[in-house]
Amino acid sequence: MSTYHLQTVFRPRSVAVVGGSPRARSAGRAVVRNLREAGFAGQIGWVNPRHAQIDGLRTVKRLKDLPWVPDLVVITAPPAKVTQVVAAAAELGVAAAIILTAGLGRGPGSLAAQVEAAARPKGMRVLGPHCLGVIAPHARLNASIAARTPLAGDLALISESSAVAAALVEWGAARSIGFSAVVSLGDALDVDFGDLLDHFAADYRTRAILLYVDQISDARKFMSAARAAARAKPVVVVKSGRQPRTADARAETHSQALAASDAVYGAAFNRAGLLRVGALDELFTAAETLGRRGTFPGHRLAILSNGGGIGRLAVDQLQALGGTLATLSPATVDRLDRALSQGWSRDNPVDIVVDAGGERYAAAVEALLADDGNDALLVINVPTAFTSSVEAAQALTRTLGQCPHPLRDKPVFAVWLGNDEQATATLNTARVPTYPSEAEAVRGFQHLVRYRKAQAALMETPPSLPADFVVDARAARALVDAALAKGQQWLDPVATHALLEAYGIPSLAVMVARDPQEAMELAQPLLEQGATVAVKVLSPDIPHKSDVDGVRLNLGTLQAVQQAAASILERARTLRPQARLDGLLVQPTLVRPKARELIAGIADDPVFGPVLVFGRGGTAVEVIDDKTLALPPLDLRLAHEVIGRTRVSRILAAYGDVPAADVRAVALVLVKLAQLAADIPEIRGLDLNPLLADAGGVMALDARIAIAPARRLHKGRGHPRFAIFPYPTEWERRIALADGGTAFVRPVRPEDDALFRAFFARVSDDDLRLRFFQSVRHFSHEFIARLTQLDYARSIALVAIDPPTGEMLGAVRLHADADYDRGEYGILIRSDLKGHGIGWKLMQIMIEYARWQGLNVVEGQVLRENSTMLAMCRTLGFKVRSDVDDPSLMHVTLPVRTATPA
Incomplete structure (x- = not known):
């Protein structure tokens, strides 16, 4: 239903509260009190069958006893009564309900399911249950149990957690930061992240959106709404559950083991253009920045302080976060020489010495704002016995107010150490973002830089695919269908090679031997040509061959092949006695001494569906954990971006006597894997490990493909498993x-x-x-x-x-x-x-x-x-x-x- 009736949630003409009592901790009583104290101008009704009057406000026994039909109903009644209240409200034609009550359960037969069944046929929207409520300061609406009503502003907060929403309200009040709305989703029975992102993306009162996420239920809806919202305004997200899990024993491919849930969420946020922060304090920092500053082009930071040490610490933090320190132009150095006393640093960071007063701050700020060599300015003040922090703050704000408009638009961030309330109030009044430390200020600056880069990336044109980018989806489909018809969960090696060949992904040819004797027979022609061979265990129950020492390389004689084959089978039977052994794989040994070992593959996520995995390959791939994830579909620009986010990308460039690897060929493999996932939803896992890459291109030495009947993850049209609607x-x-x-x-x-x-x-x-x-x-x-x-x-x-x-x-x-x-x-x-x-x-x-x-x-x-x-x-x-x-x-x-x- 998306944005249907959401305007009524945030700007109702009338509100009825159901439940509550004269008790001090009554939720219904808190909601009514908040509505009245916020100055809500519409009608307020209170439904309570036990009390005729509470806090001077007359109550009625039932919703239908009100002389008017409310736009919005806030329900705090006991769980057993909620369904009845919702049904009565829906029958009256109420547009929306907020359910604060907890304990409605989940799934078929639960009270929550009964509530949904009562509301949906009548088109009534439901926020919650088990939520904090809604606050819309511009409408003077506080239909929540928060401790206070925040100032009206232009930040919208959407939080699954009531505690996080309440904490941000308190945090904003302490810093004079306002909100266009604060919404707690609770159990998100109806209204969810997608709905609210759609709403606030189009809300002219909202300049930026803050999200606190525990989990996403409808991935395609979320991605569609998030991508649209992020193109319109900054969206900042913090997600719980970042702690990486240990390798999943159930993961039968390296790709699946690398695709931990939080990493998949990170890939989704990145693809949507959202700015992800690591913790709640970073969300506060981002809110401080976005609440007072818009985005800006550029990434070069100038730093001004009255202490050299604190300025250098800010530089350290900037460099640690990958930021860029601005260079002072000669003209700016000359100007500062004339305006400042001897002893200033004559470099960035600009140290104007410990006894700097307001006049010196003003002169330095003017010069740095006028310098085209920087894009933003961080001003730091350390309280000393020689100067006044208040005077320095006044000098900064006065200078900003007197600057011509082009210079006034340059972002300025402030760190005023010492907690001087008057100085902080001065900066807040001038809407200068203020931080408790230089580290948080630099982080706030980098938030805006990262957001700007993400927006620029969304607008980049991808390079064209080569003319020979042709796939044989029909042949690949036939291979998978045949394997599924036999009840197989893995494609056999020959079919795997054929499928990769159908998608133009180079892989080493493979032959299957039933025993050591047949392995020698298959190896003999290769040995006669002067090649060496590799022999590997073949078993559907041994996903990682190295676990049983099941690989022998560079075998140069028939005797070596026979001994290796026998040893592999014997060791597999000893270590995995229950495993089915289908024989051995025989391949020519590929010698590419200057190739890099990579991994590329497809994993399956229960929420977002197919996920592409890329990183450093080899047997220790999970230990190295140098990987990045991306949601398909991919174009070449996105594929190159995926590669660039790994550490292994650095050694794909030339170094020493090693020529650069063909990165475009690597990127094409990722694009082809994305196309494969799009064409054949039955592919549930795929590993190319190692995928060798050098100046001559790429070659997959080992490949595994898991298959299963396709299970639809998303409703409606399009690919049944992609979170992002692919090219139709x-x-x-x-x-x-x-x-x-x-x-x-x-x-x-x-x-x-x-x-x-x-x-x-x-x-x-x-x-x-x-x-x-x-x-x-x-x-x-x-x-x-x-x-x-x-x-x-x-x-x-x-x-x-x-x-x-x-x-x-x-x-x-x-x-x-x-x-x-x-x-x-x-x-x-x-x-x-x-x-x-x-x-x-x-x-x-x-x-x-x-x-x-x-x-x-x-x-x-x-x-x-x-x-x-x-x-x-x-x-x-x-x-x-x-x-x-x-x-x-x-x-x-x-x-x-x-x-x-x-």
Whole structure:
């Protein structure tokens, strides 16, 4: 249901509280008190069958006894009564309920399930149960059991934990930081993270969103909402359960062992563009930063202090976090020489000496703000007997207030040691982010830098895939289906090699021997060619061959092969007597002395589905633990980013006499694995370990693939197991045009930047104005990125391409709302191709897609003067009416279910 009725939760006209008593610790009484003290202007009703009056407010025995129907009901009644209250509220037409009561249980037959069954058919939203409640300071609403109402501000807090939400309210009050809303999810029976991210992404009162997460229940919904929200404003998340687990004894692949739950969450947050922090104090630091500063371009920090030691500590922290220390320009050094007394540091950090007063602070701040060599300024004050911390704070805020606007926009962070309340109040009033230590200040600065980089990465155009990126999904599918039909849980080595070959992933050829004698026979031709061979144990019950010493390499004689084969089988029987032994694998030994050992694979997560794993390979892969994870699908840019987040990426570059490895070939393996996971959901685990990489490319020496019947993780359309909706290949098609020609129609891809630029160059200024409702002459990278980088779960853009030339002829797009009820369309055809039927065909396909997605209505706005589009809309069955807010526009709507299919 997503954002449906959520506006009522945060801005109700009336509230009824059910439950409570005159007891001092009564939850219902606390809620009513908070509503009244917050100054809620709407009607407040109190339902209590035992007391006619509490705290001077008359009560009624039942909800229906109120003379009005409340917008919002807050329930604090005992667990056994909650279902009855919810059913009564839903029957009355109440829009939303907040359930503070705990102990409703989970799952079929529980009180929680009964509550859901009573609320959902009537469309009533439920927040909780077992939650703190909701606070919306701008609406003077405090429908919670928090100790106080925070100031109105622009931070939205969404927390699974009531304690964390209450702590942040107290923390914000102590620092004069306000919130647009504070929400505690509790058990999240109905309203969840996805719903609230959708709501606050569109809320103009919210500039940044803070999340405290224990676990995500609907991964695809969360990822879709999080990616959309992160493109609109900063989203900071802290998650509990970071402690890495020990290697899972049940993990039958190295990839699965490396894909610990917290690491998967980290990959999901990273993919969505969220800023993850490590602990609650970091969330406080991020809130301090985001509450007072917007994002900014750049990453170079200038540091100003009245003590050299504290400044150097700040530099140490900056470097430890991977930050960049700004360099002072010669002009700035000259200016500071003239303004400061002798003895200042003449470098960054700028030490203006222990006896610096307000005048010296002001001069240094002015000079550093004017220096184009830095992007932000950290000002530190250490209290001394010679100076006044208050005077220094006043000098800083006065200087900021007097600066011209371009300089005033440069971020300034402050550390005022000594806890001088007057100095802190001065800085708070000027909205200067203030921190208790230099370490937290630098961390706050780096939060903004990381967020900015994440946003820039979201807007980058991925490199094009090579023309020979061709996979044989049909052949791979046949191999997996045949194995499943036999009841196998693992592909045999020959089938594994064939499947990798179908996806263009180089792997060492493999032969299967039943016994040592057959191993010698298979090895003989290789030995006669001068090669050496490797012999390995083959057993579906021994996932890691090294566990039983089941690998022998560089065998150069038939006798060595026979002895190694016999030894391997004997040792396997001794160490794993219950294991099934299917024989031995025989392979040529690959000698690549300057190759790096990597691991690449697919793991399976119970929440997010398939996860790609990459890192340092070999037998000690779990001990080394140099890995990174990513959610599919992947393009080449994301694949290179995955590689770059590991330590092993450093030795992929050239060093000594070792040439650089072919990193692009490594990245292509990751992209192909992602495609494999997309094409064959039955693959539940895959290891390429070791995957050798050198200047000549890549080669998988060993590979294992686990399979199982596909189990759907996500509802609705698209891949049954991907948390991120993959590229919808099924919407590729060829269409016939009115002039007898044909066009190829496909969904837009992230790498279509150049295609769109060439297209816009052939669209007239007037046609651009009709499409975008304003004159457009410059198409920035960010503008085109927003057109080409789509979340296919909610948006689709279909381009028509001329097959002979590859040129773009036109495009249509459809963006669904968060409730999958309505979709807004837009269309643009190349100006020299009007009348060829391209627009008509694209509109028909778009309507077909809306029906496939389950939307009820397609709508759009069309300029009144755009008679051609209006005529086509009428022919397609759209209703056309004047826009009530803008007389220059017409509003067109099409009921999808009744529209004539294309």
